Amino acid sequence: MYDRDVDVPRLVAGYRLDEETPPEALTETARRVASAIGTRFNSVGLNYYRDGRDSVAPHNDHLYEIVEGHPIALISLGATRLMTIRSKTRPRRILDLDVEGGSLLLMSYETQLHYDHGIPKSRVPVGPRISIALRVRPR
Numbered sequence: 256m257y258d259r260d261v262d263v264p265r266l267v268a269g270y271r272l273d274e275e276t277p278p279e280a281l282t283e284t285a286r287r288v289a290s291a292i293g294t295r296f297n298s299v300g301l302n303y304y305r306d307g308r309d310s311v312a313p314h315n316d317h318l319y320e321i322v323e324g325h326p327i328a329l330i331s332l333g334a335t336r337l338m339t340i341r342s343k344t345r346p347r348r349i350l351d352l353d354v355e356g357g358s359l360l361l362m363s364y365e366t367q368l369h370y371d372h373g374i375p376k377s378r379v380p381v382g383p384r385i386s387i388a389l390r391v392r393p394r
């Protein structure tokens with residue numbers, strides 16, 4: 256994953272919106288977010304964190320898999336999880352963010368150049384969470 260070996264204990268799925276027909280709820284979610292922020296997504300990824308043992312290690316999105324200038328939208332459903340956002344270079348900056356169910360996090364293209372993001376495991380019991388990742392991918 257992401258040209259590196261990273262820990263990905265979570266369930267994932269994805270659709271190309273321009274080539275496949277995902278469930279209507281996903282198409283509608285992509286349409287609404289795109290219209291609110293003025294872009295047009297062509298990819299939807301789904302990440303299912305069953306409990307606190309599921310996680311994703313810090314990473315940035317592959318730059319060749321996203322189109323420059325377009326943001327990545329992350330919609331959270333279900334349990335609140337911690338997301339860590341860390342700068343890649345000094346001065347080191349770490350932002351710990353609670354991504355709550357019903358929230359929308361927008362990451363700019365530039366964020367992927369300078370920051371890694373991840374969902375660490377949780378020692379405290381936590382319920383399931385799904386994140387919907389909307390992206391503009393090259394054809």
Ligand SMILES: O=C(O)CCC(=O)C(=O)O
Binds near residue numbers: 354
């Ligand atoms: O679950 C999240 O909010 C993060 C998802 C993520 O980092 C990814 O799909 O690359």
